[in-house]
Amino acid sequence: MNMRGYLLRKFIQALITVFIVIFMNFFLFRIMPGDPIRVLIRNPRISAGALERVRDQFGLNESRLVQFWIYLRDLFSGDLGTSFNYRQPVLDIVMERVPATVLLIGTATVLSIIIGVLLGVIFAWKRGTRIDIIGLSFSLILYSMPTFWVAIIMVMIFAVYWQIFPLGGMGMPGAFYSSYWVELASQLRYMFLPTITFALILIGEYVLIMRSSLLEVMREDYMLTARAKGVTNRNMLFRHAMPNAMLPVVTLIAINLGFIVGGAIQIETVFSWPGLGRLMYSALTNRDYPVLQGLFLFITIAVIGANFCADLLYRYLDPRVKS
């Protein structure tokens, strides 16, 4: 199939997925127990008339279908609605938090992919030796630990007992720095714990997948054929084994993005990191439907976009996908 037809088909598939998610997001949050207005007003003795007026103001007295129609109509004109809690446009609130999360998730993901793939290759190459068994055990332990728990333990050790890193946040509020470098050093100190914690959580899985994928490839007959033809160990690894073994890892990275966001909620909450994860947590507790919808839409588009990129990368990595 030609490239344009393939792209078009994939794009239409992505659009359909996004629409289904929009539909589900809208009704899912409204099934949740709890009344957003009650959370918003915070006054248990408010008069019934006043409550009605606030409901009217936010359009919550319309039927759900009408609400959905209004939501859709506004969405297509680029309006994600107004937050119940912040009284600001959702788009502005979300966009304000994006850089912090991208910084955290991006750094942790890149770090964990590089280290995870590297360790996976080493363990596979040294299969059955002590280093492999120890590394494998650690990867399994890291992979099975709950994110929030690791985060709390890290805070306890490095921020409470040893006090070498700050408890949380993204920087000292109101601080002035003598130079750019001092500011950068301070930023890095704040970034260190959440990023390392997140990377640790992710590394285990990448190590396990890379190792097993590489071991599988190394058992293939074409690896023995290559050796029989005089290909060196290094080239067998880099030219034959790695490209074939990377396929499952690429898929995993793309699929993982959704779970990474879930992990970001826990990490950002524990470390008070002002990103999308923490915004989602507070929006959830406040029943801030428009923010939740906006966030879910944003995440959906990000995950679908990543999978789209993975599909394209797959075509490059695996010639069999082309036909």
Next chain:
Amino acid sequence: MKNEHTENNPLISVRGLEVYFAARSGFFSSLVSRKTSMVRAVDGLDFELGRGEILCLAGESGSGKTTTGKAILRLLEPTGGEVFFKGEDMNTFNRSRLRRFRQEAQIIFQDPFESLNPRQTVFSTVAEPLEVNHLTRDRSEKEERVAEALVDAGLNNPRELFMRYPHELSGGQRQRLAIAGALVLKPDFIVADEPVSMLDLSIRAGILKLMVDLRDDKGISYLFITHDLSLAWLISDRIAVMYLGKIVELGSADDVIKTPLHPYTKALVSVIPVPKRVSLIGKTLLEGETPDPVNIPSGCRFHPRCPEAQPRCSLEEPVYREVNLKHFGACHFI
């Protein structure tokens, strides 16, 4: 052609070749005990392969045929014994000699869907051996040699195939591509590990004829590994029958098939399918499975399944000896 290969100057001679594997035990048992049991995959082999000869290693799966082939090519380290290649002891091969050996000896595998890297084009599959062995840098010369190898392997109009991937070829074409990848180095010796057993019957004959033609034209010797005795009879000069890591019988193809000595060979020969003769009366059907090579039976390793077994067989291992002229066997009663 036959019988003259094995004389004084063999291409390969194998003396007492042994390949043992540590049996894989589970993770936890390996923590508890240090004891490892051994799988004796190849347990003392002696044979010679003449120049331009096709020698078949026949036997059931698990008999150690493939391990023998890989050990001779040093794709895995033998545990013991010697292999002489063109008179040189391969145990003394250093890195550069081993690299040179890689150009002289090649392997073709059973399944062409697994023996070709799915990410390599036809051209790069065949050109890679030239590149890694630094045989040519010149692009047009490389193309010339790749095209030549493809034609030798029976793939006509090779240049149209250069940019194809293995998945775009048929099974027969893929096996020819694997053969071309071996031929491009102009080897003297090829281990063919069940090279046609995954192919359709209609394609088999073509591949087998190609291999025999290459022997006749280029003097390539084959160690042809198969479980199919009728195929062995068809293609080979001599047949060695393996059972549980040992050769139980070796002789010219006609001798082994027409006058088998060993009860195991007799049983295998009696079940070679013959057109229009479907009755199983008078045929020796072996009972049971090949034993686990971790626990090889005492005495003659075939005695638990042998229809002619005597009490002596479980106590004493038979000597492998020349029974008739150039026809060897290992049994007390031949």
